[in-house]
Amino acid sequence: MPELPEVESIKKIVSPVFIGQKLIKYSVNDERTNRFNTANPRNLGVLLDVSRKGKVLDFTFNDYSIFFHLGMSGRIDINSKTNKHTRAEFIFNKDCLFFDDIRKFGYIKFTSNQLKDELLQLIGPDILELSIENKRNILKKGQNSKVTIKNFLLNQKNMSGLGNIYVNEVLHKANIHPLSSTEKLNKNHWKRIFLYSKKVLTLAINNNGTTLDDMTYFLPNGSYGSNQKFLNIYNKNTCNKCKNKIDKLYIDNRSSYVCKKCQFLIN
Ligand SMILES: [Zn+2]
Structure with a gap:
Protein backbone atom coordinates (compact mmCIF):
# COMPACT_ATOMS: atom_id res chain seq x y z
CA MET A 1 0.00 0.00 0.00
CA PRO A 2 -0.37 2.37 -1.84
CA GLU A 3 -0.50 0.30 -5.04
CA LEU A 4 -1.23 1.24 -8.66
CA PRO A 5 -4.89 2.28 -8.14
CA GLU A 6 -4.05 4.53 -5.18
CA VAL A 7 -1.18 6.21 -7.06
CA GLU A 8 -3.38 6.66 -10.14
CA SER A 9 -6.15 8.17 -7.97
CA ILE A 10 -3.63 10.60 -6.47
CA LYS A 11 -2.40 11.48 -9.96
CA LYS A 12 -5.93 12.32 -11.08
CA ILE A 13 -6.22 14.87 -8.28
CA VAL A 14 -2.76 16.47 -8.38
CA SER A 15 -2.53 16.79 -12.19
CA PRO A 16 -5.18 19.51 -12.77
CA VAL A 17 -4.02 21.43 -9.69
CA PHE A 18 -0.26 21.59 -10.36
CA ILE A 19 0.30 21.23 -14.12
CA GLY A 20 1.16 24.70 -15.46
CA GLN A 21 2.24 26.02 -12.06
CA LYS A 22 5.75 27.25 -11.45
CA LEU A 23 7.76 25.54 -8.74
CA ILE A 24 9.18 28.32 -6.58
CA LYS A 25 11.11 26.32 -4.00
CA TYR A 26 11.27 22.91 -2.38
CA SER A 27 12.92 21.07 0.47
CA VAL A 28 13.36 17.39 1.28
CA ASN A 29 13.86 17.39 5.02
CA ASP A 30 14.46 13.73 5.66
CA GLU A 31 17.62 11.82 4.84
CA ARG A 32 15.86 8.56 4.22
CA THR A 33 13.29 10.10 1.87
CA ASN A 34 16.24 11.76 0.08
CA ARG A 35 18.34 8.56 -0.02
CA PHE A 36 18.54 8.19 -3.82
CA ASN A 37 19.58 11.75 -4.59
CA THR A 38 23.07 12.96 -5.30
CA ALA A 39 22.25 16.23 -7.05
CA ASN A 40 19.22 18.47 -6.79
CA PRO A 41 17.70 20.54 -9.60
CA ARG A 42 18.38 24.30 -9.60
CA ASN A 43 16.39 25.75 -12.52
CA LEU A 44 12.97 24.79 -11.27
CA GLY A 45 10.52 26.02 -13.92
CA VAL A 46 6.94 25.05 -14.71
CA LEU A 47 5.42 21.60 -14.14
CA LEU A 48 4.65 20.23 -17.62
CA ASP A 49 3.14 16.84 -16.92
CA VAL A 50 2.30 14.25 -14.27
CA SER A 51 2.44 10.59 -15.27
CA ARG A 52 2.73 7.21 -13.58
CA LYS A 53 4.51 3.92 -14.14
CA GLY A 54 3.53 1.13 -11.77
CA LYS A 55 3.58 2.72 -8.33
CA VAL A 56 5.88 5.63 -9.29
CA LEU A 57 4.45 9.09 -9.79
CA ASP A 58 6.48 11.22 -12.21
CA PHE A 59 6.40 15.04 -12.24
CA THR A 60 8.03 16.29 -15.46
CA PHE A 61 9.62 19.74 -15.75
CA ASN A 62 11.62 21.15 -18.65
CA ASP A 63 15.07 19.83 -17.68
CA TYR A 64 14.37 17.37 -14.91
CA SER A 65 11.72 15.18 -13.29
CA ILE A 66 10.73 14.24 -9.77
CA PHE A 67 9.70 10.68 -8.92
CA PHE A 68 7.52 10.11 -5.89
CA HIS A 69 7.31 6.59 -4.48
CA LEU A 70 4.89 6.33 -1.59
CA GLY A 71 6.30 3.13 -0.09
CA MET A 72 4.04 1.73 2.66
CA SER A 73 2.55 4.87 4.15
CA GLY A 74 3.44 7.81 1.90
CA ARG A 75 0.84 10.43 1.18
CA ILE A 76 0.58 13.58 -0.89
CA ASP A 77 -1.32 16.50 0.58
CA ILE A 78 -2.28 19.74 -1.08
CA ASN A 79 -2.23 22.98 0.92
CA SER A 80 -2.49 21.23 4.27
CA LYS A 81 -0.38 22.02 7.32
CA THR A 82 2.96 20.36 7.85
CA ASN A 83 3.17 17.78 10.63
CA LYS A 84 5.90 15.65 12.20
CA HIS A 85 5.66 13.15 9.34
CA THR A 86 6.09 15.75 6.59
CA ARG A 87 9.29 14.75 4.76
CA ALA A 88 9.24 17.22 1.86
CA GLU A 89 7.55 20.44 0.74
CA PHE A 90 7.10 21.79 -2.78
CA ILE A 91 5.94 25.38 -2.96
CA PHE A 92 4.37 26.25 -6.33
CA ASN A 93 3.21 29.72 -7.29
CA LYS A 94 -0.42 29.05 -6.28
CA ASP A 95 -0.52 25.80 -4.26
CA CYS A 96 1.74 23.73 -2.02
CA LEU A 97 2.40 20.00 -2.15
CA PHE A 98 3.47 18.11 0.97
CA PHE A 99 4.92 14.60 1.11
CA ASP A 100 4.07 12.87 4.38
CA ASP A 101 5.42 9.43 5.23
CA ILE A 102 5.14 7.83 8.66
CA ARG A 103 7.23 4.71 7.99
CA LYS A 104 9.66 6.23 5.51
CA PHE A 105 9.75 3.38 2.98
CA GLY A 106 8.84 5.96 0.33
CA TYR A 107 11.30 8.20 -1.47
CA ILE A 108 11.65 11.25 -3.67
CA LYS A 109 14.07 10.98 -6.58
CA PHE A 110 15.25 13.85 -8.75
CA THR A 111 16.48 12.92 -12.20
CA SER A 112 17.58 14.75 -15.33
CA ASN A 113 15.25 14.12 -18.25
CA GLN A 114 18.14 12.52 -20.13
CA LEU A 115 18.53 9.80 -17.51
CA LYS A 116 14.87 9.37 -16.79
CA ASP A 117 13.99 6.77 -19.42
CA GLU A 118 16.86 4.60 -18.27
CA LEU A 119 15.54 4.69 -14.70
CA LEU A 120 11.98 3.95 -15.78
CA GLN A 121 13.24 0.97 -17.79
CA LEU A 122 14.31 -0.63 -14.51
CA ILE A 123 10.63 -0.90 -13.61
CA GLY A 124 8.68 -3.64 -15.39
CA PRO A 125 5.83 -2.76 -17.77
CA ASP A 126 2.78 -1.14 -16.21
CA ILE A 127 0.00 -3.71 -15.81
CA LEU A 128 -2.61 -1.45 -17.36
CA GLU A 129 -0.51 -0.97 -20.48
CA LEU A 130 0.77 -4.45 -21.28
CA SER A 131 1.41 -5.02 -24.99
CA ILE A 132 1.24 -8.49 -26.54
CA GLU A 133 5.04 -8.46 -26.55
CA ASN A 134 5.15 -7.53 -22.84
CA LYS A 135 2.82 -10.43 -22.04
CA ARG A 136 4.95 -12.83 -24.07
CA ASN A 137 8.08 -11.71 -22.23
CA ILE A 138 6.43 -12.01 -18.81
CA LEU A 139 5.23 -15.51 -19.63
CA LYS A 140 8.72 -16.51 -20.76
CA LYS A 141 10.27 -15.03 -17.64
CA GLY A 142 7.66 -16.86 -15.56
CA GLN A 143 8.51 -20.21 -17.16
CA ASN A 144 12.08 -19.81 -15.90
CA SER A 145 11.17 -18.52 -12.46
CA LYS A 146 11.64 -20.62 -9.32
CA VAL A 147 9.59 -18.35 -7.03
CA THR A 148 5.91 -18.59 -6.08
CA ILE A 149 3.43 -16.78 -8.28
CA LYS A 150 2.67 -14.37 -5.46
CA ASN A 151 6.29 -13.29 -5.19
CA PHE A 152 6.67 -13.15 -8.95
CA LEU A 153 3.73 -10.76 -9.26
CA LEU A 154 4.91 -8.59 -6.37
CA ASN A 155 8.33 -8.14 -8.01
CA GLN A 156 7.98 -4.80 -9.80
CA LYS A 157 10.69 -5.76 -12.29
CA ASN A 158 8.43 -8.40 -13.83
CA MET A 159 5.40 -6.18 -14.20
CA SER A 160 4.55 -3.14 -12.16
CA GLY A 161 1.57 -2.01 -10.13
CA LEU A 162 0.51 -4.90 -7.89
CA GLY A 163 1.09 -4.86 -4.13
CA ASN A 164 -0.13 -7.18 -1.41
CA ILE A 165 -3.84 -6.31 -1.44
CA TYR A 166 -4.45 -6.54 -5.17
CA VAL A 167 -2.23 -9.57 -5.71
CA PRO A 178 -0.54 -17.90 -4.24
CA LEU A 179 2.05 -20.60 -3.42
CA SER A 180 1.86 -22.10 -6.92
CA SER A 181 5.18 -22.45 -8.75
CA THR A 182 5.46 -19.73 -11.36
CA GLU A 183 7.39 -22.01 -13.73
CA LYS A 184 4.47 -24.48 -13.83
CA LEU A 185 1.79 -22.01 -14.90
CA ASN A 186 0.51 -22.50 -18.45
CA LYS A 187 -0.78 -20.01 -21.02
CA ASN A 188 -4.30 -20.27 -19.69
CA HIS A 189 -3.25 -19.40 -16.17
CA TRP A 190 -1.39 -16.36 -17.47
CA LYS A 191 -4.34 -15.31 -19.58
CA ARG A 192 -6.44 -15.23 -16.42
CA ILE A 193 -3.77 -13.37 -14.45
CA PHE A 194 -3.52 -10.65 -17.13
CA LEU A 195 -7.29 -10.40 -17.50
CA TYR A 196 -8.06 -10.12 -13.78
CA SER A 197 -5.11 -7.84 -13.02
CA LYS A 198 -6.61 -5.33 -15.40
CA LYS A 199 -10.14 -5.83 -14.09
CA VAL A 200 -9.25 -5.65 -10.40
CA LEU A 201 -7.06 -2.56 -10.81
CA THR A 202 -9.52 -0.74 -13.07
CA LEU A 203 -12.34 -1.28 -10.59
CA ALA A 204 -10.12 -0.01 -7.78
CA ILE A 205 -9.20 3.12 -9.76
CA ASN A 206 -12.88 3.80 -10.37
CA ASN A 207 -13.36 3.57 -6.60
CA ASN A 208 -10.40 5.93 -5.89
CA GLY A 209 -8.36 3.17 -4.24
CA THR A 210 -8.71 1.10 -1.07
CA THR A 211 -8.79 2.67 2.39
CA LEU A 212 -8.33 -0.07 4.98
CA ASP A 213 -9.40 0.15 8.63
CA ASP A 214 -6.08 1.78 9.55
CA MET A 215 -7.18 4.77 7.42
CA THR A 216 -3.60 5.47 6.33
CA TYR A 217 -4.56 5.96 2.69
CA PHE A 218 -6.55 9.00 1.70
CA LEU A 219 -6.50 11.27 -1.30
CA PRO A 220 -4.69 14.63 -1.54
CA ASN A 221 -8.05 16.39 -1.14
CA GLY A 222 -8.74 14.55 2.14
CA SER A 223 -11.37 12.09 0.82
CA TYR A 224 -11.13 8.30 1.27
CA GLY A 225 -11.14 5.51 -1.31
CA SER A 226 -14.16 3.18 -1.42
CA ASN A 227 -12.71 0.04 -3.03
CA GLN A 228 -12.54 -1.72 0.36
CA LYS A 229 -16.26 -2.45 -0.15
CA PHE A 230 -15.42 -4.40 -3.29
CA LEU A 231 -12.58 -6.59 -2.03
CA ASN A 232 -13.39 -10.29 -2.39
CA ILE A 233 -10.73 -12.01 -0.32
CA TYR A 234 -8.28 -9.60 1.33
CA ASN A 235 -9.05 -9.47 5.06
CA LYS A 236 -12.18 -11.66 4.59
CA ASN A 237 -13.32 -14.76 6.49
CA THR A 238 -15.53 -16.47 3.90
CA CYS A 239 -15.21 -16.81 0.15
CA ASN A 240 -17.85 -14.87 -1.72
CA LYS A 241 -17.79 -17.38 -4.59
CA CYS A 242 -18.27 -20.64 -2.68
CA LYS A 243 -18.85 -19.59 0.98
CA ASN A 244 -15.91 -21.74 2.09
CA LYS A 245 -13.74 -20.53 4.96
CA ILE A 246 -10.77 -18.45 3.85
CA ASP A 247 -7.32 -19.41 5.16
CA LYS A 248 -4.87 -16.75 6.18
CA LEU A 249 -1.21 -17.54 5.74
CA TYR A 250 2.00 -15.57 5.58
CA ILE A 251 4.27 -15.58 2.54
CA ASP A 252 7.49 -13.70 3.29
CA ASN A 253 5.77 -12.06 6.26
CA ARG A 254 2.99 -10.70 4.11
CA SER A 255 -0.61 -11.74 4.73
CA SER A 256 -2.09 -13.99 2.09
CA TYR A 257 -5.69 -15.11 1.84
CA VAL A 258 -6.66 -18.35 0.14
CA CYS A 259 -9.88 -20.21 -0.61
CA LYS A 260 -8.79 -23.83 -0.98
CA LYS A 261 -11.94 -24.70 -2.93
CA CYS A 262 -11.55 -21.96 -5.53
CA GLN A 263 -7.78 -21.59 -5.76
CA PHE A 264 -5.70 -24.48 -7.10
CA LEU A 265 -2.13 -25.16 -6.15
CA ILE A 266 -0.09 -25.66 -9.31
CA ASN A 267 3.34 -27.22 -8.84
ZN1 LIG B 1 -14.10 -20.11 -2.73
Whole structure:
Protein backbone atom coordinates (compact mmCIF):
# COMPACT_ATOMS: atom_id res chain seq x y z
CA MET A 1 0.00 0.00 0.00
CA PRO A 2 -0.37 2.37 -1.84
CA GLU A 3 -0.50 0.30 -5.04
CA LEU A 4 -1.23 1.24 -8.66
CA PRO A 5 -4.89 2.28 -8.14
CA GLU A 6 -4.05 4.53 -5.18
CA VAL A 7 -1.18 6.21 -7.06
CA GLU A 8 -3.38 6.66 -10.14
CA SER A 9 -6.15 8.17 -7.97
CA ILE A 10 -3.63 10.60 -6.47
CA LYS A 11 -2.40 11.48 -9.96
CA LYS A 12 -5.93 12.32 -11.08
CA ILE A 13 -6.22 14.87 -8.28
CA VAL A 14 -2.76 16.47 -8.38
CA SER A 15 -2.53 16.79 -12.19
CA PRO A 16 -5.18 19.51 -12.77
CA VAL A 17 -4.02 21.43 -9.69
CA PHE A 18 -0.26 21.59 -10.36
CA ILE A 19 0.30 21.23 -14.12
CA GLY A 20 1.16 24.70 -15.46
CA GLN A 21 2.24 26.02 -12.06
CA LYS A 22 5.75 27.25 -11.45
CA LEU A 23 7.76 25.54 -8.74
CA ILE A 24 9.18 28.32 -6.58
CA LYS A 25 11.11 26.32 -4.00
CA TYR A 26 11.27 22.91 -2.38
CA SER A 27 12.92 21.07 0.47
CA VAL A 28 13.36 17.39 1.28
CA ASN A 29 13.86 17.39 5.02
CA ASP A 30 14.46 13.73 5.66
CA GLU A 31 17.62 11.82 4.84
CA ARG A 32 15.86 8.56 4.22
CA THR A 33 13.29 10.10 1.87
CA ASN A 34 16.24 11.76 0.08
CA ARG A 35 18.34 8.56 -0.02
CA PHE A 36 18.54 8.19 -3.82
CA ASN A 37 19.58 11.75 -4.59
CA THR A 38 23.07 12.96 -5.30
CA ALA A 39 22.25 16.23 -7.05
CA ASN A 40 19.22 18.47 -6.79
CA PRO A 41 17.70 20.54 -9.60
CA ARG A 42 18.38 24.30 -9.60
CA ASN A 43 16.39 25.75 -12.52
CA LEU A 44 12.97 24.79 -11.27
CA GLY A 45 10.52 26.02 -13.92
CA VAL A 46 6.94 25.05 -14.71
CA LEU A 47 5.42 21.60 -14.14
CA LEU A 48 4.65 20.23 -17.62
CA ASP A 49 3.14 16.84 -16.92
CA VAL A 50 2.30 14.25 -14.27
CA SER A 51 2.44 10.59 -15.27
CA ARG A 52 2.73 7.21 -13.58
CA LYS A 53 4.51 3.92 -14.14
CA GLY A 54 3.53 1.13 -11.77
CA LYS A 55 3.58 2.72 -8.33
CA VAL A 56 5.88 5.63 -9.29
CA LEU A 57 4.45 9.09 -9.79
CA ASP A 58 6.48 11.22 -12.21
CA PHE A 59 6.40 15.04 -12.24
CA THR A 60 8.03 16.29 -15.46
CA PHE A 61 9.62 19.74 -15.75
CA ASN A 62 11.62 21.15 -18.65
CA ASP A 63 15.07 19.83 -17.68
CA TYR A 64 14.37 17.37 -14.91
CA SER A 65 11.72 15.18 -13.29
CA ILE A 66 10.73 14.24 -9.77
CA PHE A 67 9.70 10.68 -8.92
CA PHE A 68 7.52 10.11 -5.89
CA HIS A 69 7.31 6.59 -4.48
CA LEU A 70 4.89 6.33 -1.59
CA GLY A 71 6.30 3.13 -0.09
CA MET A 72 4.04 1.73 2.66
CA SER A 73 2.55 4.87 4.15
CA GLY A 74 3.44 7.81 1.90
CA ARG A 75 0.84 10.43 1.18
CA ILE A 76 0.58 13.58 -0.89
CA ASP A 77 -1.32 16.50 0.58
CA ILE A 78 -2.28 19.74 -1.08
CA ASN A 79 -2.23 22.98 0.92
CA SER A 80 -2.49 21.23 4.27
CA LYS A 81 -0.38 22.02 7.32
CA THR A 82 2.96 20.36 7.85
CA ASN A 83 3.17 17.78 10.63
CA LYS A 84 5.90 15.65 12.20
CA HIS A 85 5.66 13.15 9.34
CA THR A 86 6.09 15.75 6.59
CA ARG A 87 9.29 14.75 4.76
CA ALA A 88 9.24 17.22 1.86
CA GLU A 89 7.55 20.44 0.74
CA PHE A 90 7.10 21.79 -2.78
CA ILE A 91 5.94 25.38 -2.96
CA PHE A 92 4.37 26.25 -6.33
CA ASN A 93 3.21 29.72 -7.29
CA LYS A 94 -0.42 29.05 -6.28
CA ASP A 95 -0.52 25.80 -4.26
CA CYS A 96 1.74 23.73 -2.02
CA LEU A 97 2.40 20.00 -2.15
CA PHE A 98 3.47 18.11 0.97
CA PHE A 99 4.92 14.60 1.11
CA ASP A 100 4.07 12.87 4.38
CA ASP A 101 5.42 9.43 5.23
CA ILE A 102 5.14 7.83 8.66
CA ARG A 103 7.23 4.71 7.99
CA LYS A 104 9.66 6.23 5.51
CA PHE A 105 9.75 3.38 2.98
CA GLY A 106 8.84 5.96 0.33
CA TYR A 107 11.30 8.20 -1.47
CA ILE A 108 11.65 11.25 -3.67
CA LYS A 109 14.07 10.98 -6.58
CA PHE A 110 15.25 13.85 -8.75
CA THR A 111 16.48 12.92 -12.20
CA SER A 112 17.58 14.75 -15.33
CA ASN A 113 15.25 14.12 -18.25
CA GLN A 114 18.14 12.52 -20.13
CA LEU A 115 18.53 9.80 -17.51
CA LYS A 116 14.87 9.37 -16.79
CA ASP A 117 13.99 6.77 -19.42
CA GLU A 118 16.86 4.60 -18.27
CA LEU A 119 15.54 4.69 -14.70
CA LEU A 120 11.98 3.95 -15.78
CA GLN A 121 13.24 0.97 -17.79
CA LEU A 122 14.31 -0.63 -14.51
CA ILE A 123 10.63 -0.90 -13.61
CA GLY A 124 8.68 -3.64 -15.39
CA PRO A 125 5.83 -2.76 -17.77
CA ASP A 126 2.78 -1.14 -16.21
CA ILE A 127 0.00 -3.71 -15.81
CA LEU A 128 -2.61 -1.45 -17.36
CA GLU A 129 -0.51 -0.97 -20.48
CA LEU A 130 0.77 -4.45 -21.28
CA SER A 131 1.41 -5.02 -24.99
CA ILE A 132 1.24 -8.49 -26.54
CA GLU A 133 5.04 -8.46 -26.55
CA ASN A 134 5.15 -7.53 -22.84
CA LYS A 135 2.82 -10.43 -22.04
CA ARG A 136 4.95 -12.83 -24.07
CA ASN A 137 8.08 -11.71 -22.23
CA ILE A 138 6.43 -12.01 -18.81
CA LEU A 139 5.23 -15.51 -19.63
CA LYS A 140 8.72 -16.51 -20.76
CA LYS A 141 10.27 -15.03 -17.64
CA GLY A 142 7.66 -16.86 -15.56
CA GLN A 143 8.51 -20.21 -17.16
CA ASN A 144 12.08 -19.81 -15.90
CA SER A 145 11.17 -18.52 -12.46
CA LYS A 146 11.64 -20.62 -9.32
CA VAL A 147 9.59 -18.35 -7.03
CA THR A 148 5.91 -18.59 -6.08
CA ILE A 149 3.43 -16.78 -8.28
CA LYS A 150 2.67 -14.37 -5.46
CA ASN A 151 6.29 -13.29 -5.19
CA PHE A 152 6.67 -13.15 -8.95
CA LEU A 153 3.73 -10.76 -9.26
CA LEU A 154 4.91 -8.59 -6.37
CA ASN A 155 8.33 -8.14 -8.01
CA GLN A 156 7.98 -4.80 -9.80
CA LYS A 157 10.69 -5.76 -12.29
CA ASN A 158 8.43 -8.40 -13.83
CA MET A 159 5.40 -6.18 -14.20
CA SER A 160 4.55 -3.14 -12.16
CA GLY A 161 1.57 -2.01 -10.13
CA LEU A 162 0.51 -4.90 -7.89
CA GLY A 163 1.09 -4.86 -4.13
CA ASN A 164 -0.13 -7.18 -1.41
CA ILE A 165 -3.84 -6.31 -1.44
CA TYR A 166 -4.45 -6.54 -5.17
CA VAL A 167 -2.23 -9.57 -5.71
CA ASN A 168 -4.48 -11.46 -3.29
CA GLU A 169 -7.55 -10.28 -5.18
CA VAL A 170 -6.16 -11.13 -8.63
CA LEU A 171 -5.07 -14.67 -7.67
CA HIS A 172 -8.46 -15.34 -6.09
CA LYS A 173 -10.28 -14.22 -9.24
CA ALA A 174 -7.88 -16.26 -11.38
CA ASN A 175 -8.43 -19.40 -9.20
CA ILE A 176 -4.70 -19.76 -8.56
CA HIS A 177 -3.18 -20.54 -5.17
CA PRO A 178 -0.54 -17.90 -4.24
CA LEU A 179 2.05 -20.60 -3.42
CA SER A 180 1.86 -22.10 -6.92
CA SER A 181 5.18 -22.45 -8.75
CA THR A 182 5.46 -19.73 -11.36
CA GLU A 183 7.39 -22.01 -13.73
CA LYS A 184 4.47 -24.48 -13.83
CA LEU A 185 1.79 -22.01 -14.90
CA ASN A 186 0.51 -22.50 -18.45
CA LYS A 187 -0.78 -20.01 -21.02
CA ASN A 188 -4.30 -20.27 -19.69
CA HIS A 189 -3.25 -19.40 -16.17
CA TRP A 190 -1.39 -16.36 -17.47
CA LYS A 191 -4.34 -15.31 -19.58
CA ARG A 192 -6.44 -15.23 -16.42
CA ILE A 193 -3.77 -13.37 -14.45
CA PHE A 194 -3.52 -10.65 -17.13
CA LEU A 195 -7.29 -10.40 -17.50
CA TYR A 196 -8.06 -10.12 -13.78
CA SER A 197 -5.11 -7.84 -13.02
CA LYS A 198 -6.61 -5.33 -15.40
CA LYS A 199 -10.14 -5.83 -14.09
CA VAL A 200 -9.25 -5.65 -10.40
CA LEU A 201 -7.06 -2.56 -10.81
CA THR A 202 -9.52 -0.74 -13.07
CA LEU A 203 -12.34 -1.28 -10.59
CA ALA A 204 -10.12 -0.01 -7.78
CA ILE A 205 -9.20 3.12 -9.76
CA ASN A 206 -12.88 3.80 -10.37
CA ASN A 207 -13.36 3.57 -6.60
CA ASN A 208 -10.40 5.93 -5.89
CA GLY A 209 -8.36 3.17 -4.24
CA THR A 210 -8.71 1.10 -1.07
CA THR A 211 -8.79 2.67 2.39
CA LEU A 212 -8.33 -0.07 4.98
CA ASP A 213 -9.40 0.15 8.63
CA ASP A 214 -6.08 1.78 9.55
CA MET A 215 -7.18 4.77 7.42
CA THR A 216 -3.60 5.47 6.33
CA TYR A 217 -4.56 5.96 2.69
CA PHE A 218 -6.55 9.00 1.70
CA LEU A 219 -6.50 11.27 -1.30
CA PRO A 220 -4.69 14.63 -1.54
CA ASN A 221 -8.05 16.39 -1.14
CA GLY A 222 -8.74 14.55 2.14
CA SER A 223 -11.37 12.09 0.82
CA TYR A 224 -11.13 8.30 1.27
CA GLY A 225 -11.14 5.51 -1.31
CA SER A 226 -14.16 3.18 -1.42
CA ASN A 227 -12.71 0.04 -3.03
CA GLN A 228 -12.54 -1.72 0.36
CA LYS A 229 -16.26 -2.45 -0.15
CA PHE A 230 -15.42 -4.40 -3.29
CA LEU A 231 -12.58 -6.59 -2.03
CA ASN A 232 -13.39 -10.29 -2.39
CA ILE A 233 -10.73 -12.01 -0.32
CA TYR A 234 -8.28 -9.60 1.33
CA ASN A 235 -9.05 -9.47 5.06
CA LYS A 236 -12.18 -11.66 4.59
CA ASN A 237 -13.32 -14.76 6.49
CA THR A 238 -15.53 -16.47 3.90
CA CYS A 239 -15.21 -16.81 0.15
CA ASN A 240 -17.85 -14.87 -1.72
CA LYS A 241 -17.79 -17.38 -4.59
CA CYS A 242 -18.27 -20.64 -2.68
CA LYS A 243 -18.85 -19.59 0.98
CA ASN A 244 -15.91 -21.74 2.09
CA LYS A 245 -13.74 -20.53 4.96
CA ILE A 246 -10.77 -18.45 3.85
CA ASP A 247 -7.32 -19.41 5.16
CA LYS A 248 -4.87 -16.75 6.18
CA LEU A 249 -1.21 -17.54 5.74
CA TYR A 250 2.00 -15.57 5.58
CA ILE A 251 4.27 -15.58 2.54
CA ASP A 252 7.49 -13.70 3.29
CA ASN A 253 5.77 -12.06 6.26
CA ARG A 254 2.99 -10.70 4.11
CA SER A 255 -0.61 -11.74 4.73
CA SER A 256 -2.09 -13.99 2.09
CA TYR A 257 -5.69 -15.11 1.84
CA VAL A 258 -6.66 -18.35 0.14
CA CYS A 259 -9.88 -20.21 -0.61
CA LYS A 260 -8.79 -23.83 -0.98
CA LYS A 261 -11.94 -24.70 -2.93
CA CYS A 262 -11.55 -21.96 -5.53
CA GLN A 263 -7.78 -21.59 -5.76
CA PHE A 264 -5.70 -24.48 -7.10
CA LEU A 265 -2.13 -25.16 -6.15
CA ILE A 266 -0.09 -25.66 -9.31
CA ASN A 267 3.34 -27.22 -8.84
ZN1 LIG B 1 -14.10 -20.11 -2.73
